[in-house]
Amino acid sequence: MSATKEKLLSHIIAERRATPSFDGTPIPEADLKKILDAGLHAPSGYNMQPWRFVVVRSPEQKKRLRLASFNQAKIEEASAMIVACGDADGWRNGDLDEMLRLGKEGGMSESYSEQARQSIPGYLSNHPNMAMWLNRQVMIAFTHMLLMAEALGYDTAPMEGFEQEKVREVLKLPLSYHVVALLAVGHLKGADKPNGGRFARSRVVFDEEFGRHMR
Numbered sequence: 182m183s184a185t186k187e188k189l190l191s192h193i194i195a196e197r198r199a200t201p202s203f204d205g206t207p208i209p210e211a212d213l214k215k216i217l218d219a220g221l222h223a224p225s226g227y228n229m230q231p232w233r234f235v236v237v238r239s240p241e242q243k244k245r246l247r248l249a250s251f252n253q254a255k256i257e258e259a260s261a262m263i264v265a266c267g268d269a270d271g272w273r274n275g276d277l278d279e280m281l282r283l284g285k286e287g288g289m290s291e292s293y294s295e296q297a298r299q300s301i302p303g304y305l306s307n308h309p310n311m312a313m314w315l316n317r318q319v320m321i322a323f324t325h326m327l328l329m330a331e332a333l334g335y336d337t338a339p340m341e342g343f344e345q346e347k348v349r350e351v352l353k354l355p356l357s358y359h360v361v362a363l364l365a366v367g368h369l370k371g372a373d374k375p376n377g378g379r380f381a382r383s384r385v386v387f388d389e390e391f392g393r394h395m396r
């Protein structure tokens with residue numbers, strides 16, 4: 182679909198399902214780029230953008246990825262697989278400079294930039310749980326991509342059923358990369374999965390403090 186009219190976000194949120202099976206039709210390059218770019222616009226801590234994505238479309242590579250992901254058939258059926266990763270060392274290898282360069286282009290003050298250059302390396306090199314930090318950032322970009330794909334008329338499936346080391350080997354990822362999640366994008370084949378239902382607001386949302394339920 183070359184989207185002149187994108188679906189409404191409220192409609193996507195109400196209707197989206199984790200797609201059980203895809204028909205394998207190729208995805209136009211322009212749509213794929215629009216989906217990827219939506220993720221690249223996501224917010225991240227300090228704007229550090231530690232995400233990295235590997236797009237897998239070739240039948241051979243999809244087959245290898247499937248074998249690294251508990252043989253889940255939808256990996257081979259999807260039009261494209263987006264493998265979302267976080268790079269623990271991005272900030273050491275140029276991302277900090279690039280973030281500051283872009284920031285200054287957008288009007289970041291010299292004093293903020295100096296302060297960020299001092300504090301970010303300290304924060305990230307001593308982070309008690311880098312995998313968690315990466316996960317937090319990468320999943321926001323991932324979700325932006327998922328929603329944009331749905332807006333353009335695609336069906337999606339988020340996936341955590343994969344083996345980290347096997348995916349690393351298939352994609353030839355550096356050791357500093359953590360594979361966070363896989364996003365399958367394509368068109369539904371057959372019947373969609375039924376709606377599994379969602380917890381009520383009264384169960385999971387508190388008002389001002391734990392235990393006080395929202396009316």
Ligand SMILES: Cc1cc2nc3c(=O)[nH]c(=O)nc-3n(C[C@H](O)[C@H](O)[C@H](O)COP(=O)(O)O)c2cc1C
Pocket residue numbers: 197198199200253339340341342343362374375376377
């Ligand atoms: C982070 C994440 C990982 C998931 N991993 C898988 C997976 O590996 N395989 C799969 O079939 N479904 C996977 N799912 C889909 C969930 O089972 C599905 O989203 C959930 O049951 C709710 O269904 P719905 O998305 O259709 O509302 C995953 C979903 C999320 C958010």
